[in-house]
Amino acid sequence: MFAYVVRRIIATIPVMAVVALVVFSLLYITPGDPAAIIAGEQASPADIERIRASLGLDQPFLVRFGEWVWQLLHGDLGTSIFTNLPVTTMIAQRFEPTLSLMAVTLCLSIAVAVPMGVVAAWKAGTFIDRLIMAFAVFGFSVPVFVIGYLLAYVFSLEFEWLPVQGYTPLSQGVGPWFENLILPAVTLGCVYVALIARITRATMLEVLQQDYIRTARAKGVGQHDILYIHALKNASVPIVTVIGIGIALLIGGAVVTESVFAIPGLGRLTVDAILRRDYPIIQGLVLLFSFLYVLINLAIDLVYTLLDPRIRY
């Protein structure tokens, strides 16, 4: 068990190394002169040179890469071209809203999607099943900002039940904080719910055909206990896998959701950085989100061993 955990943790190191290498190489493998593109159309040659030097593009690839990795290992993601602040500081300032949004979305989505998938599998082939699966297809097809504007229009402008836009920090009370996050979380969660509900239904359908389910039914276990205790527990591994993989969707969606609902988080930071072509910030954000994604999936792999004692590598 301990050996497995250690091996699994070590296995993420090459993945992270490749991520770092890919993100770093982007500056070198993209065609054209990145310094000129970042500087913009009206930049003077001196501006371009300044940006080239600040990105380290005037140094050889390997020298610069070594320096960059060394800084990265010391928690230094470079300096913003536009504000001259360290990228880590700028990310730290914007971290709370994004973390809140993701956490609320994650909890809401799992709480809704898993029962949906279970009910769809239980009532397979009926109207309810079709309805849930139709929702899943729509969830995949309607882009996140469309859902966002639709929800904001209906619930904030028409009914005036919820605040239209903005974010209230958690320190100002849980109530206002949550009120501001409901619509963004539902918006962001739609794709995620669709994904989890689909995989839950598929694995549950498989599990419900097993002999031990028939045995449970024969000895008189209630429907609820069969579904949620006997079946769901055995269907949990693929579901948890998808919850982990789907976090990539949440990260991408958060960028858009935050600009729709004017939440001052990392997504807004990304959009602002794009508009100013502030590449060090984009690079830092891509690295941060990728590492988070790898670590979350590592944690999930380790949780498997708790969920399913049969897994021993």
Next chain:
Amino acid sequence: MSAPTASDLPPGVAVAPEMPTLWPDVRLQTGIAGFVRRHPTVAVGGLLLLMMLMLAVFAPYLGTVDPTALATARRTRPPSVDNWFGTDMLGRDIYSRVVYGARVSLTVGISVATFASIVGLAIGLFSGFVRLADAILSRVMDGLMSIPPILLAVALMALTRGSVSNVIIAITIPEIPRVSRLVRGVVLSLREQPYVHAAVASGTRTPMIMLRHILPNTLAPMTVQATYICASAMIVEAILSFIGAGTPPIIPSWGNIMAEGRALWQVKPFIIFFPAAFLSVSVLAVNLLGDGLRDALDPRMAKGL
């Protein structure tokens, strides 16, 4: 000749009683009606997609005006007889922009699906057959897959000038590992099949085995994957344009129209509504096509999802 009756038969021979029909009276439906009945999702998705394709191809003949023509006197007009979907902040006709926008969306979706499939297939086949390359390529693909696709596309777009071809490249790169993993998986499982061993034993060269015995088996799952990639590419293209990292604003794409309507969405929601509806319907069409193809090509999955 009529059926023998009891009187025709020699004595002692009995006629078997007529058997009841065990098969219910099913007429095998053929032709278009049969296809629609057996694969309703493919039919609906295909039809919707075809309509969008027609829209894109025949954009100049569908009562559109120049989608970039400014008319500052008629800004942000609501939908009317003259401007079916209204006009935007610069007085441009939204209907024309939406119809022309179909070109960008479909071009991006189809190109990304095609390029990602071809490159992914090549990498997948190569890493499935060459052990040494597999070790390296798989690590690289794992790394690429760990970067959230939209962020990788954003990073790529930040370093290049906005153009439709750069958008296509930026969306294709994150999708490649999804195809190459799929193909690699198929290759690895097929390599151990008796018929492949037989081909190896009879002296077939590796490239021939790839081409004749492995490649055809990867096509079905790859087609399904390609439709899903097409659907997600259309969404990512719209997202990139929406956050200002996509096609240049001069090109009317659905994402650009929505990006321009963003500031006014509370008072003029129609600017966002129409491109959003067209985008959603197109993506839905491609997704339905993908689901239908998956069920049709892989009956094992039909039961599951």
